[in-house]
Amino acid sequence: MLLTLLFLVGCAAAPPQPAPPRWPEEFPTPEQLFEGHLAAIGGREAVLAQRVRAVDGRILLDGAKGIFLATRPSPDQLHILAAFPNGLFLEEGFDGQAGWARDPTGRRLHHDALEGLARRADLHRDANWRDWVAETEGPYPSSCDEGSRAERRCWRLEVTWTDHRRSELFFEVETGLQVASWNHPTGDGAPTRVEERRWVWFEGVRTSTHTVASSDTGVTETFIEALSGYAEGGEVMLPQDLRPVSRTVSVPLTNAGGFLTLPVAVDGVLTPALFDTGSSVHTLDAALSAVEGLNTGGEGVGGVVEGLALAPLPPLALGDWTLPEGGGVLTGDRFVPLGADLLLGAAPLSLGRVTLDLVDNRLRIEPPGGPVPEDAAPMRLGEGGLPEIEVTVGSRKMWALVDTGAPRTVLNWMAAAALGRAIGDPEVGRAGDLVGVGGFPVPAHAATVSGLAIGARPLPEAELLFALPPVLQRRFGSQPAALLGLDLLWGKVLVMDAFAGRAWIER
Structure with a gap:
């Protein structure tokens, strides 16, 4: 696997999308975000001076450029920094023993699932990098467009190895998870190996399936990989x-x-x-x-x-x-x-x-099982077990964090653009500041909008807040397009079934 942070750029062919929002002048640019974080860890020169090898490049998100830097302080270590053009900053690495990442407050977190960074360190050791490839034509693996996720976008990254083999690596936009890799032969008869990864529930545990097909044997194998929680300082x-x-x-x-x-x-x-x-x-x-x-x-x-x-x-x-x-x-x-x-x-x-029943004001937890409506929306438990639901925003599908501790719903500017809103529009007004990553104020704007839905059930028209993603990034390694607050849930009955991977509004 390669970088979990490559989850914000898509490459699957999709219908025309609304123009990306204008970058607000009062928000820091990706360059400012990146340099600020570099300064906090000693500055660019200090980071580059310790490298064994570095990858210093650009990434694209809906036509806007971001910054990516990966260094290897030693042969068995990896340090990854990225500032995305929508305001998100990620930092993660492998220290020779385990993977780690920093949450939005700067705390260093260890995560069992990040042990894959050891393999990424190996990849960096042997790979010569080509340019990022994004928003290009297919073909793409089936896991990028299967079923109801037909509009799913994926990163595609091309890697040329030292033995001249070429690999194409695919990452899901919304989750950052590698869903497939296509390894092409060198022309000397070497076999082609294709891998695809899907996330499933297996015997009550959130797991992934890892399917490997090889052209030399004709055998396809599927493995089940268990996931565990995350920890800080060794304490779960x-x-x-x-x-x-x-x-x-x-x-x-x-x-x-x-x-x-x-x-x-x-x-x-x-x-x-x-x-x-x-x-x-x-x-x-x-x-x-x-x-x-x-x-x-x-x-x-x-x-x-x-x-x-x-x-x-x-x-x-x-x-x-x-x-x-x-x-x-x-x-x-x-x-x-x-x-x-x-x-x-x-x-x-x-x-x-x-069942979050805000009609009769009850919280009900029932054993898994039972019928699921056909029009229910996909849901998942992300890092830390936080619930995310796929919502319809205008004509697009996006992930929203269900946050019962938030009285107001907040959308990032990509979601706002899907609703036809942008800073400077007459109906979009300044709404003060929100508390963002690290406790810093994040400028917020507001407008009355409609066009959100969970499954087949539309959410009511309401005045929603628009802000940069850091205010939405409630945990490391993930960035929902929206934070779904209580203002859109009052008077409704929301059912969330993590075992079925579905959520719906019952009434």
Whole structure:
């Protein structure tokens, strides 16, 4: 596999798309983003000086240029930096032992799935690079256009090896996952090897299938590869494996000032909790942490980063169902409004079919199974178990993070362009700032729009916010086109079934 960060540029033939939005003058350019991050790690010269080999090039997104830099500080290490033209910045690497990436706050995270970066380091060792190839004609592997994903766009990257073999590597735009590689012979009779990768649910665990076909044997093999969660400092923060409930769990939801709260038992004691599916971890505030005997200097508690300390949490339960064990964070002051002492993250989404009923104000979790509407939309649990749903934006399909901790829906400017909106349009007004990556303010604009849908159900017309992607990037390695907040969900019943990989509006 090659770079997970190559997920924002497409190359499959597609119908004409709206013109990309104009780059707002008040936003930093990709060059400024890139140089700013380079400066934070010692500057360009320092980075290039330590390289064994570097790839320094450009990437394209809808006709706009971004910047990519990969260096190898030593033969078994890899350091990747990229600034995309829509404002996203990614940093990841392989340290000789394991893969790592930085989340938007700058914290260094280790991830089992990033062990593939070891193979990428090997690829960098032997490969001579050609130009990036994007938005070109096919043919493309079936995994780039199968079924309902006919408009799926893929990166295509050409690599010429030192033995003159040529490879074509394909990456899904929305996920950054390599979906296929075509290795072409050198002309001396060497076999052609074709690989395709698909993401599936297998026996309750999110996995990928890896299919390899070789022209010399005529044999096609399929492998199942399990995925696990991600960790920081060696401590697992949230398991990715699914542990379904065996009976229905139902708890009341309360609209508390535009946020959702629900009762959670902490060590058997009910406490109000803010329900935030945009968070990959649970969080206890200082008062409840002290009651539980936890503090930032206590035994078993990890180091403090950005005011948060990683720790194992006491048993948590929804109704009569105890949640799977998992790490969480402690904070030094009351972090949630409305008197809540706990922030409950997205873990319930991995327990079964989840119904967010904002008509009768209930959260229901049912065992997996049961009928799924034919017009349901694809959904997935991304890194950290955060729920993402494929939504229709104008005439395009895009991924949206369902964030019950966000009172407002936010679209990036690519999604805004799909709705015919751009900065400078008379109906698009300035709407203040949003808190972006690292706590920095991100300029936001607003306009009343329609044209969003989940499956066959349109979402109501509403005033939506438009902003640069960093405000949407709630975890490393992913960037949804939209953050779907509560403003579009009030008065609706949203069903999310991670086991079926589908979501729909029931009423």
